[in-house]
Amino acid sequence: MRLSFEDAFSSAFEAARGFRWTEYAPFFWILATQWIFLALSTQLHTGWAMSIVAPLARLAGGEAHLHYPGFFGYLSILLGWLESFLYAIPGAVLIPLALLRLYARTDRALSLGAGAASRLAGAFLPTLVSGLAGIGAIWGWQRYASPVVTSSIRGAVTGSLGGLLGWLAITLGSYVILTLLLYVPVAAVQARTNPIRAFAYGIRFGLRSWPLTLTFAILFGIPAILVQFMIERQGTLLLARLRPELVTVLLGLYAAVTSMATYFTYAAAARLYRFARGDE
Amino acid sequence: MRRRTFRQVLVIGTGLLLVGCGSGAEQAALYRAEKLLYEARKAETQARLATSQPDSTALLQVREAFLKVKRSAPGPYKLEGDARGRARVAAIMRTVGTAEVSGGRLALEAKRADLALETAQRLQSGAATDTATARQAAFMAVAAYQSLRRYDDVVAQMKRILATYPPLSPPPNGEDPVLAIPEAIVNLRRNLGEEQAAARELREALEYYQGLLRRPQTPALEAQVRARVLRTHLELNQVGRALEEANTLERLVMATPSLRSMLAEVGYAKGKIKASTEKNPSEGIAILDRIATDFPNSPLAPRALFEAAVQTESKGRLEDARARYEAILQRFPNTAEVAPLSLYRLGVVQEKLGDWGRAKATFESIPVHYPRSTAAAEAPVAVIQHYAREGRRTAAELYFSKALATYRELIKQDSTGQVAPLARMKMYQIYAAGRDSNGIYEIADEMLRVDRGHPYTAQVLLEAARAAKAFGNSQRATAYLRRFIQEFPRSPVIGDVRRELKEHGG
Numbered sequence: 127m128r129l130s131f132e133d134a135f136s137s138a139f140e141a142a143r144g145f146r147w148t149e150y151a152p153f154f155w156i157l158a159t160q161w162i163f164l165a166l167s168t169q170l171h172t173g174w175a176m177s178i179v180a181p182l183a184r185l186a187g188g189e190a191h192l193h194y195p196g197f198f199g200y201l202s203i204l205l206g207w208l209e210s211f212l213y214a215i216p217g218a219v220l221i222p223l224a225l226l227r228l229y230a231r232t233d234r235a236l237s238l239g240a241g242a243a244s245r246l247a248g249a250f251l252p253t254l255v256s257g258l259a260g261i262g263a264i265w266g267w268q269r270y271a272s273p274v275v276t277s278s279i280r281g282a283v284t285g286s287l288g289g290l291l292g293w294l295a296i297t298l299g300s301y302v303i304l305t306l307l308l309y310v311p312v313a314a315v316q317a318r319t320n321p322i323r324a325f326a327y328g329i330r331f332g333l334r335s336w337p338l339t340l341t342f343a344i345l346f347g348i349p350a351i352l353v354q355f356m357i358e359r360q361g362t363l364l365l366a367r368l369r370p371e372l373v374t375v376l377l378g379l380y381a382a383v384t385s386m387a388t389y390f391t392y393a394a395a396a397r398l399y400r401f402a403r404g405d406e
Numbered sequence: 407m408r409r410r411t412f413r414q415v416l417v418i419g420t421g422l423l424l425v426g427c428g429s430g431a432e433q434a435a436l437y438r439a440e441k442l443l444y445e446a447r448k449a450e451t452q453a454r455l456a457t458s459q460p461d462s463t464a465l466l467q468v469r470e471a472f473l474k475v476k477r478s479a480p481g482p483y484k485l486e487g488d489a490r491g492r493a494r495v496a497a498i499m500r501t502v503g504t505a506e507v508s509g510g511r512l513a514l515e516a517k518r519a520d521l522a523l524e525t526a527q528r529l530q531s532g533a534a535t536d537t538a539t540a541r542q543a544a545f546m547a548v549a550a551y552q553s554l555r556r557y558d559d560v561v562a563q564m565k566r567i568l569a570t571y572p573p574l575s576p577p578p579n580g581e582d583p584v585l586a587i588p589e590a591i592v593n594l595r596r597n598l599g600e601e602q603a604a605a606r607e608l609r610e611a612l613e614y615y616q617g618l619l620r621r622p623q624t625p626a627l628e629a630q631v632r633a634r635v636l637r638t639h640l641e642l643n644q645v646g647r648a649l650e651e652a653n654t655l656e657r658l659v660m661a662t663p664s665l666r667s668m669l670a671e672v673g674y675a676k677g678k679i680k681a682s683t684e685k686n687p688s689e690g691i692a693i694l695d696r697i698a699t700d701f702p703n704s705p706l707a708p709r710a711l712f713e714a715a716v717q718t719e720s721k722g723r724l725e726d727a728r729a730r731y732e733a734i735l736q737r738f739p740n741t742a743e744v745a746p747l748s749l750y751r752l753g754v755v756q757e758k759l760g761d762w763g764r765a766k767a768t769f770e771s772i773p774v775h776y777p778r779s780t781a782a783a784e785a786p787v788a789v790i791q792h793y794a795r796e797g798r799r800t801a802a803e804l805y806f807s808k809a810l811a812t813y814r815e816l817i818k819q820d821s822t823g824q825v826a827p828l829a830r831m832k833m834y835q836i837y838a839a840g841r842d843s844n845g846i847y848e849i850a851d852e853m854l855r856v857d858r859g860h861p862y863t864a865q866v867l868l869e870a871a872r873a874a875k876a877f878g879n880s881q882r883a884t885a886y887l888r889r890f891i892q893e894f895p896r897s898p899v900i901g902d903v904r905r906e907l908k909e910h911g912g
Contacts, residue, residue, distance in 0.1 A: 177431075178430075180433055193437065193440055
């Protein structure tokens with residue numbers, strides 16, 4: 127079945143219209159963890175908060191940044207690592223759980239009981255692998271490819287516009303990688319599958335629907351991109367002129383809009399996948 | 407089995423958390439101190455942005471913000487444990503020390519030298535393991551003693567610094583302030599009018615610098631020490647040794663490309679020696695002129711130009727001298743060391759050239775442009791002396807009130823600076839010249855109150871006692887002599903004063 131932009135938009139529209147707390151809840155747990163971490167970051171003057179955040183910073187290789195106010199300049203990087211961990215490891219359970227709850231609208235048996243548990247267990251490995259692969263690919267993109275992309279864009283377009291376009295290219299590049307792997311958890315929670323098949327189906331569907339998925343993923347991600355832009359491009363202003371702690375508010379907002387965008391993107395992707403493959 | 411595993415995990419987890427909490431508490435203390443220091447610095451910036459010169463209340467409020475840092479991490483600090491732990495404790499000590507030093511600096515600025523001194527003394531005794539802080543505190547103590555006009559303590563403290571802290575290898579384009587201390591001691595003695603003591607300190611300075619050269623130093627530091635030795639030889643008029651030292655310095659500088667900027671020092675010394683010793687000073691003056699053009703960013707550039715102007719003036723080439731003084735004022739108007747003096751010399755040269763109108767305007771502009779310079783205190787006297795030389799006594803007396811108003815303004819602008827005692831001394835001389843007994847008593851009493859221990863006060867007390875006796879006020883004369891004995895018991899003239907007091911029947 128050939129997919130059109132109309133199909134993609136109707137899936138996205140339905141996802142946006144059909145928000146349900148129970149389906150979103152697994153993403154909220156990830157968000158809540160991020161918020162708790164950010165709240166701890168504002169309490170580093172206390173021993174207990176420092177003894178939780180410092181080992182995490184050490185793990186991420188950022189012990190040297192545990193100083194005021196420089197820590198708030200580094201916080202977005204540290205939160206990025208935490209976000210990657212949360213979406214990859216606990217996310218390997220929570221994302222399939224959210225998808226199962228979404229599919230349970232049409233199949234009540236999936237929301238409870240042994241059927242749901244076995245699908246969740248089956249989805250864990252492919253989701254985990256796709257999550258880790260996504261982190262690796264984005265890290266590689268940002269570390270190795272982005273300097274080349276940025277410098278070539280800056281070579282073509284000078285001034286602040288060049289800088290802005292370079293930044294946008296790097297950000298959108300990450301979206302491209304994520305949308306390719308987006309369908310692995312969706313395929314993994316389907317009935318009558320196994321981890322290898324789920325992974326292969328997910329990647330294949332990701333490639334097939336790639337421009338459509340990228341479009342609605344970016345649409346849902348616009349608020350997150352805007353907040354990220356503000357943090358990355360105006361961070362120095364916040365640190366030098368205003369209160370450094372304001373960074374945590376912006377990062378909390380970023381985590382919230384990213385969480386919502388991820389939920390809506392998965393909800394739209396699940397609908398599009400079902401629409402394309404029919405009820406299994 | 408499962409329960410046992412769970413229990414083991416719980417025990418290990420709690421243990422790890424507790425271990426983490428230990429270092430976490432230290433790291434948190436450092437973070438807390440850094441945060442409060444950041445906030446205090448921000449408060450200071452805001453206070454300075456709100457008004458160009460914050461008043462003492464505002465400054466002391468900001469100081470309070472700095473003092474919070476110490477309260478947030480009160481110590482005691484012990485450099486123990488592993489390398490990471492020791493580094494953390496050292497960082498806490500450094501942060502607290504930086505805040506304390508900033509607090510002291512603000513106390514000094516708020517004219518609360520007593521508070522600054524208290525901080526400096528505490529830091530010097532408590533920061534034994536943090537040399538950087540102790541060093542800063544030692545310098546702060548100097549400034550505090552200076553503000554309190556405890557000049558003997560100033561000298562003692564500076565000598566303590568010399569004995570405790572060897573000079574460090576300089577940062578790029580910098581110099582360790584320790585190297586400037588011997589010169590500061592000499593200048594202090596000169597400002598106090600103690601020429602003999604200044605000469606003794608100059609010789610001690612030379613010994614100190616030569617002592618440093620006996621130990622191996624980095625080329626940069628060695629060059630700076632040699633430059634100091636060279637300047638001291640010049641000041642001591644030891645021309646041969648100065649020339650020898652200039653040649654040694656030149657060889658060192660030529661062998662080290664990064665030290666090329668110090669060629670200015672060599673050129674300055676050689677130029678000064680040639681200009682002052684040779685019959686025809688033109689070559690020396692030309693060398694000095696070249697320094698100002700070849701090394702315009704060197705601190706020696708204005709000094710070289712000034713030296714050239716002085717040499718030219720002493721040879722009677724007044725037009726050339728005037729051109730050079732004007733060049734200094736145009737190119738280096740903010741050089742406190744030579745700009746006020748150049749303006750003063752310009753006035754003198756203009757007077758010698760017969761342009762009194764312009765010379766008077768020049769003298770009168772010095773207190774306006776450089777109110778904190780000794781030249782500002784000399785300028786009104788220069789005008790009075792001009793009238794006296796011309797025999798225009800009435801004009802001189804009419805100028806007294808203007809000169810007194812100028813001195814009052816100078817004192818108002820920098821009541822605790824080094825110019826204030828000199829300005830009061832000059833005021834005394836004007837009152838004495840005008841035989842104004844009220845003025846004489848008023849200024850003598852004021853100096854007793856605000857310039858305690860200053861050699862000018864000693865001089866004024868003796869002169870005021872004689873003036874009071876001449877005015878027939880023997881009671882006041884006796885009182886001044888008694889105060890002299892009380893305030894200056896170690897004065898070399900104390901025996902004479904005691905005798906004089908006995909004669910007064912005191």
